[in-house]
Amino acid sequence: MSPVVDVVRTYLELCSPGDLRPADGGEPRARFAPCDHITVGRYRALYGDVGRAWHWHDRDAWTDDELSVYLAEPNVHVWECYVGQQTAGYFELRQTDDGAVEIVYFGLTGDFIGRGLGGAMLTRAVQEAWALGASRVWLHTCTLDSPRALPNYLARGFSLVRKERYTATLPDAR
Numbered sequence: 001m002s003p004v005v006d007v008v009r010t011y012l013e014l015c016s017p018g019d020l021r022p023a024d025g026g027e028p029r030a031r032f033a034p035c036d037h038i039t040v041g042r043y044r045a046l047y048g049d050v051g052r053a054w055h056w057h058d059r060d061a062w063t064d065d066e067l068s069v070y071l072a073e074p075n076v077h078v079w080e081c082y083v084g085q086q087t088a089g090y091f092e093l094r095q096t097d098d099g100a101v102e103i104v105y106f107g108l109t110g111d112f113i114g115r116g117l118g119g120a121m122l123t124r125a126v127q128e129a130w131a132l133g134a135s136r137v138w139l140h141t142c143t144l145d146s147p148r149a150l151p152n153y154l155a156r157g158f159s160l161v162r163k164e165r166y167t168a169t170l171p172d173a174r
Helices: 040-054 064-072 117-131 149-155
Strands: 004-014 030-034 076-083 086-095 101-108 137-142 159-169
Touching: 004 149, 030 117, 040 064, 040 076, 040 086, 040 101, 064 076, 076 117, 086 117, 101 117, 117 137, 117 149, 137 149
Parallel strands: 101 137
Antiparallel strands: 004 137, 004 159, 030 076, 076 086, 086 101
């Protein structure tokens, strides 16, 4: 039987570029590259590699055609993070009609968690969001995400907007 858990989702935002507190240090070999024409297969691989441990499943319900249409939208921007030749993580930005930019997905693969890279990658994601002309940058996280996520967002200057509670059914571990 699949477990049902109580979850707290937290919404956060930055209202001006000056609110960003850039991360110091991190992995000196890290580089970020836009995925201008990302394939559905590559996107699904990134999404799975980063999100599997945190119970990301929303995109799994999308057909390949639905995901292809979404990824081709001019307001969707996917960036991959590399350390050397290895994929370390990715972030996904989406411009909304009200001028905001949402950090839709953001995360590292397991081998790169705890190496100081999350702060550097979040700094870059926020910088790219402002470069798109954002009126504000926002995201949400939840208690299913890494316990390092919320502290990273707060350390970069994000402020709390609201919290909500819900229940989630996790996939059966068998």
